[in-house]
Every structure is written in structure tokens, then in C-alpha cells.
Amino acid sequence: MSRPDLMGMVRAIAGTARFAGWLERTHWRATELPDRADWMRSACVDLLDLLRIRRQVFGPVPSRGLLVANHLSYLDVLVLGASAPGTFVCKREVSSWPLIGSLLRQARTLFVDRSSRRDAARLASELGARSDDELVILFPEGTTSPGTEILPFHSALLGSLSQGGRSIQPAALGYRTAAGDAAERVSFCGESSFVPHLFHLLGRRDIEAKLVFGPPLIAQTDRKHLAKQLERLVRQLHEDRIAPWQCSPVPAKSAPLTGPSGAVPAT
Numbered sequence: 001m002s003r004p005d006l007m008g009m010v011r012a013i014a015g016t017a018r019f020a021g022w023l024e025r026t027h028w029r030a031t032e033l034p035d036r037a038d039w040m041r042s043a044c045v046d047l048l049d050l051l052r053i054r055r056q057v058f059g060p061v062p063s064r065g066l067l068v069a070n071h072l073s074y075l076d077v078l079v080l081g082a083s084a085p086g087t088f089v090c091k092r093e094v095s096s097w098p099l100i101g102s103l104l105r106q107a108r109t110l111f112v113d114r115s116s117r118r119d120a121a122r123l124a125s126e127l128g129a130r131s132d133d134e135l136v137i138l139f140p141e142g143t144t145s146p147g148t149e150i151l152p153f154h155s156a157l158l159g160s161l162s163q164g165g166r167s168i169q170p171a172a173l174g175y176r177t178a179a180g181d182a183a184e185r186v187s188f189c190g191e192s193s194f195v196p197h198l199f200h201l202l203g204r205r206d207i208e209a210k211l212v213f214g215p216p217l218i219a220q221t222d223r224k225h226l227a228k229q230l231e232r233l234v235r236q237l238h239e240d241r242i243a244p245w246q247c248s249p250v251p252a253k254s255a256p257l258t259g260p261s262g263a264v265p266a267t
Helices: 003-027 036-050 075-082 090-098 100-106 115-132 156-161 182-186 194-202 223-247
Strands: 055-056 065-069 087-091 108-112 135-138 168-179 205-214
Touching: 003 087, 003 100, 036 075, 036 100, 055 075, 065 075, 065 115, 065 223, 075 100, 075 168, 075 205, 087 090, 087 115, 090 108, 115 135, 115 156, 135 223, 156 223, 168 182, 168 223, 205 223
Parallel strands: 055 205, 065 135, 065 168, 087 108, 087 135
Antiparallel strands: 168 205
């Protein structure tokens, strides 16, 4: 085994120990803290610290309405939850995943069976009422991608949000590493298995995340046109703000970040 591989394994083992300690410290907070948004933000910041992932956040951060973003990995939940905590909409299978599943269940995530039209219709009707009072976060691509492009947006969950003047905000996010392998090793897609993927991330120290919020829009169209409009806006944010950043080298010290989970102020 080469020295870099050995060091990575040592860091992964140490990271696993830190994660076990995090679970022990924060388990009680999920039930005792009345404000779930505050708990979600704190938990996500803690986990980003544990994973040594630095983040940069730009744009107007929403507090209510619907937020739609591209989807690359379970890490998206941590980056978004640390920046704009809200109620996530996720596929039902995620609820049984270690770590992320527990976090999302405690944060009152809305789980949907994407294979069931009836379940999608049920959830779509609920999203409208939820987004009036809180922030609801949706990944309309319906699956993860390597992050090199934006996949087509699905419209099934946008029905109750496409009319009535509700606020919807696009966002784009991405990752980069010093090794330039974010698409292959940070994104969670294809045939990746959760535990080996997480173990690999625990051994790294070179991951950066960037999240860009676009300006909100008021929905005044049918769900299919709305899906296309949001897809276009997220793709534009990705092309303008994420893709060039992903191609640039990772600096040794990522100023102006203040720590592994530090974020620059929104602008």
C-alpha cells in the first residue's frame, strides 16, 4: 500500500471515530430542540466540519417558499441544510440510509415513492401549503448526476406550486477537489454504494462545495412550463457560476473561508 493510500485510510478511520462521537453528542438534540430549522443547520454544519468540506455560498438565501436545485450527492443535503435549512423532499429509499436517513427523518423530511403517481400527487398537494410558511427544498432532476450538466427537470411535484403566485427560487451547486476528481469520487451516482463512498470522503481533506442562489420568481404558469423554466434558470447558474469554478485550481488555503464549514456571506 502506498503512503498516500495509507494516510487516506488513517484519516478515514479517524473520521469514522469522529462521526461516532458526533452521533453520541447530538442524538438528544433532535428531540429536545423545538426549532427544527436551527437543529438542521447546526447538524449540517457539524457534519461538514467532520467531513472537512469547505463551502462557499452566494446569492439571496431564502427562508420560505420553494427552493429547487440540481442534485449530485447526499452531500447536497448538508450544504443546503447548513446554508438554508428547510424541509427536504427526497425519495423514500433515502429514509433507510445510515447517517443521512436519520438526519432527514429527524428534520421532518417529506419522503415520496417516485414509482407511485398517487403518492406523487399526494405530496404535490401538500407542498403548496408547506411552502407558504416554510422553506421546501426539491431536487426536480429526480436523481443524482456527476455534476457536469443539468438533467431534465420533472414536473410531477410542481402541480400545486405552478399557480397562485408562490415564490420559487433556483439554486445551483457543485464540488471540486485538488485532485480534480469530484465528478467521479464526490458525486454519488451510478453504481456507487453508500458506505464505501462515505468512508472514502472521510479520508479526504480537499473537497470544496459552492452554492449559488438565484433570484426568486413568482410561479404563474402550468407545471410543465414551470419545470422547463426552472431547469433553464438552474442550468444558467451552473454554466455561469459553477462550471468555471469547478475547472479552476483549488487553492492551498481557500480564502476567505474561515474553516471546514465556513461560508462567505451571501452577496
